[in-house]
Amino acid sequence: MQDLTDFRADTRAWLQTNCPPSMRTRMVPEEAVNGGSKRRATNPDAYLWLERMAERGWTAPTWPVEYGGGGLDKARYLVLVEELQRLQARPPLGGMGVTMIGPTLLEYGTDEQKARHLPPIARGELAWCQGYSEPGAGSDLASLSTRAEDQGDHYLVNGSKIWTSGAQHADWMFCLVRTDPKAPKHRGISFVLFSMDDPGVEVRPIRLIDGYAPFCQTFLTNVRVPKSDLVHQENAGWSVGKRLLQHERSGLAALTSGDTAGPLERIQPELPLPELARSYDALDPALRRRLIDSNMHKTAFMLTQRRTVQEAENNAPGAATSIFKFVEANYVKEQLELQLAIRGTRGLGWQGSPFSDEEIDKCRLWLESKSISIAGGSNEIQLNIIAKRVLGLPD
Numbered sequence: 001m002q003d004l005t006d007f008r009a010d011t012r013a014w015l016q017t018n019c020p021p022s023m024r025t026r027m028v029p030e031e032a033v034n035g036g037s038k039r040r041a042t043n044p045d046a047y048l049w050l051e052r053m054a055e056r057g058w059t060a061p062t063w064p065v066e067y068g069g070g071g072l073d074k075a076r077y078l079v080l081v082e083e084l085q086r087l088q089a090r091p092p093l094g095g096m097g098v099t100m101i102g103p104t105l106l107e108y109g110t111d112e113q114k115a116r117h118l119p120p121i122a123r124g125e126l127a128w129c130q131g132y133s134e135p136g137a138g139s140d141l142a143s144l145s146t147r148a149e150d151q152g153d154h155y156l157v158n159g160s161k162i163w164t165s166g167a168q169h170a171d172w173m174f175c176l177v178r179t180d181p182k183a184p185k186h187r188g189i190s191f192v193l194f195s196m197d198d199p200g201v202e203v204r205p206i207r208l209i210d211g212y213a214p215f216c217q218t219f220l221t222n223v224r225v226p227k228s229d230l231v232h233q234e235n236a237g238w239s240v241g242k243r244l245l246q247h248e249r250s251g252l253a254a255l256t257s258g259d260t261a262g263p264l265e266r267i268q269p270e271l272p273l274p275e276l277a278r279s280y281d282a283l284d285p286a287l288r289r290r291l292i293d294s295n296m297h298k299t300a301f302m303l304t305q306r307r308t309v310q311e312a313e314n315n316a317p318g319a320a321t322s323i324f325k326f327v328e329a330n331y332v333k334e335q336l337e338l339q340l341a342i343r344g345t346r347g348l349g350w351q352g353s354p355f356s357d358e359e360i361d362k363c364r365l366w367l368e369s370k371s372i373s374i375a376g377g378s379n380e381i382q383l384n385i386i387a388k389r390v391l392g393l394p395d
């Protein structure tokens with residue numbers, strides 16, 4: 001196998017030649033590629049970058065080559081991360097396909113499921129959404145009531161899901177459903193996949209306090225799910241669902257981004273925070289202390305993520321990912337509160353003069369950030385997992 005020095009040299013040369021200049025700048029949300037064709041990125045270079053990286057398998061660097069990945073071991077994966085960051089390259093592909101369902105199928109999927117679903121995910125051809133929460137099942141997710149009735153070679157799914165991020169743009173959903181209503185609630189759940197183009201799927205976007213509608217309520221009426229799209233075993237979907245959440249909470253996929261802020265990129269202001277504070281004439285001693293603390297917090301977060309990759313035995317996240325979820329949620333809210341403190345009343349702009357586009361954008365992000373300690377598993381749930389699964393404390 002090629003040694004690391006040669007691999008680094010070849011990787012650096014290839015990235016320098018093939019990464020378009022506009023992909024070496026800060027990510028613009030409208031230019032992100034999250035898979036599928038229902039929501040298109042506004043920058044054509046994003047698709048050129050996707051095509052080139054997918055051809056190398058570097059949209060999913062550690063996946064097996066036969067499933068569209070790069071087949072990189074841990075050492076080479078970290079070299080690729082370093083070279084992407086050196087170039088300040090954007091991630092070529094995001095979304096729940098590469099970060100959540102793809103890694104889960106690698107562990108739990110059949111050979112047929114992997115061959116059918118993973119290569120299109122790695123090529124960015126499909127967008128996925130998550131069917132977990134319901135109007136009556138949020139933090140107590142195992143109380144879900146969406147039913148999947150056995151029809152021989154397929155299931156018929158009826159119920160509704162809520163807070164389904166990006167459902168209006170998704171091609172497929174991975175979904176937790178109840179297949180045995182008489183079993184204890186954790187044991188009667190199955191994990192299934194189905195197309196969002198099924199005539200029984202109805203998506204209704206939910207407008208939030210920030211004015212946008214990233215979440216939806218999704219109604220399922222006699223949605224047909226072939227048994228070939230049952231993942232793992234019937235009534236054993238709770239284990240699959242929990243494993244997927246570990247992939248989501250780890251944030252490790254963000255390391256393939258050249259953005260050194262990782263998943264926190266979107267909240268960064270156009271100017272570094274100290275310069276932003278000076279531009280608003282707001283750099284008093286107390287604020288300076290908060291800026292230092294914020295930067296140390298972000299640096300520690302990034303170093304801990306990297307160490308987790310280095311120490312992992314099989315590139316698979318564990319219960320400690322709840323630490324990342326908890327820390328990131330608090331950091332995001334803290335950072336946006338800090339930006340509000342710098343801008344003062346100028347940080348409360350909703351639209352129009354005298355507010356700049358950045359001030360309006362960060363005001364809406366500040367409002368959106370209030371949900372981050374709930375979305376994807378509340379802080380309280382994360383602390384319970386950390387206590388039980390990481391620290392080994394008794395119930």
